[in-house]
Amino acid sequence: VNAKAAALNVGIAERSGSDTLVRARRGDLAAFEQIVRQHERTVFRLAWRLLGNADDAADAAQEVFLKLYRGIDSIDEARELGPWLYRVTVNAATDLHRRRRPGRPLDDVVIATPGPTPEQALLEGQRHELARRALDLLPPKERAAIVLRDIEGLTTSEVAETLGSSETTVRSQISSARVKLKRILDGLLTRRRT
C-alpha cells in the first residue's frame, strides 16, 4: 500500500511539475519562479562541488536558470527536468572554471595537530578541503564524472547521460580521476612527512 501511495505521489508530483512547465512556457513568470525555487538548491550544490566556492557556484546557477528561461520551449515535457539541469550545470561550471582565477595551492591547508601519521593528523574538515582542492587539478570531464558519481551519487549510466558520453568512457574517466586524485593527495602527504 505504501509503495502504491508513493508511486501515486510521484505521479502527482510529476504531473504538477509538468503543469508548471507548461504554464512557464506560456510566459507565466510565477510558474517559472516555482521551477527555479524547486531546483536551485540542487543546481547550486552541484556547481559548488564542481567549482569549489560559493560565489562562482551562485554565478553558474544563475546562468543555468537563465538558460532554462531562454530555452524552455525546447525542454521535453515527457522527460524530467533534472538530467537537463545537471548537464547544463556541468557545462556552465566548466565554462566558468576556464575563465575564473587559478585555484589556491594545496600546501596552504595546514595540519592542525601532529598525530601518528599525517593522514590521521588531518582533521576531517581539512581532509575534505584537500580533496576538494585536488579536484580542481583534474581535467574538466574527469572532474565532472567523479563529482557526479562519487559525490552526487549518480549511477554510471546517469553520469553517461548527463555528460553525453558512453558508459565505457565514463568508467574510464572515473577510474583515471580517482587514480590521479590519490596520487595528488599521497604526494602531498609524502612531502609533509619528509
Next chain:
Amino acid sequence: MTCAERERELALYAGGELSNGDLEGHLDRCARCREYVDGMRSLLGDLSLGDPPALPPIATAVMRRIRRRRYGWAALAASAAAASVLIAAIVGMVSRPVATMSYALPMPAPPAVTVVQRAVPEAKRRLVRQVARPKPVPPAESVVVKLVTDDPNVIIYWITD
C-alpha cells in the same frame, strides 16, 4: 600485470563498479593493493565530506534579471511609441496649411457708434418718439466663410457683416 598496472581497476573496485575473481584473488594475496583500495575508499569518503555553504538568493536574482530584461524592453518600446506619436502630431500641425491660414485671417474692427443729442420741444419729442420708435432693422448681409481643414472634425467658420 604489476600492482601499479592494476591501479585503475582497483579504483573502480573501490567504488563498487568492478568485481571479478581475478582481481579479488590478487587482493587476497597482495597487502599493498588492499592498502591501496582502503586508501581509495577513504579518499572517496573525504570527497563527500562537508556541507555546501548557505544557499544564496539565486531565485530572487534570476527573477530580477528576467523581469528587468522583459519589462525593460517593454518600457523602451512604449517610450519609443509615445515619442513617435508626439513627433507625428507636431509634424502634422506644422504642415497643415489650411489651419495656419485660419489663424492668419484679419478680423474686422467693430463699427464705431456715435450718439448725438439735440434739444427738441416736447410736442415734437412725442412725435419723434412715435416716429422714432424702433423699427426692425433689416439684418445686414452677412458673409460666412467656411474653412475646411485636413481634420474632418475641425471646420472653421468665419462670419462677418
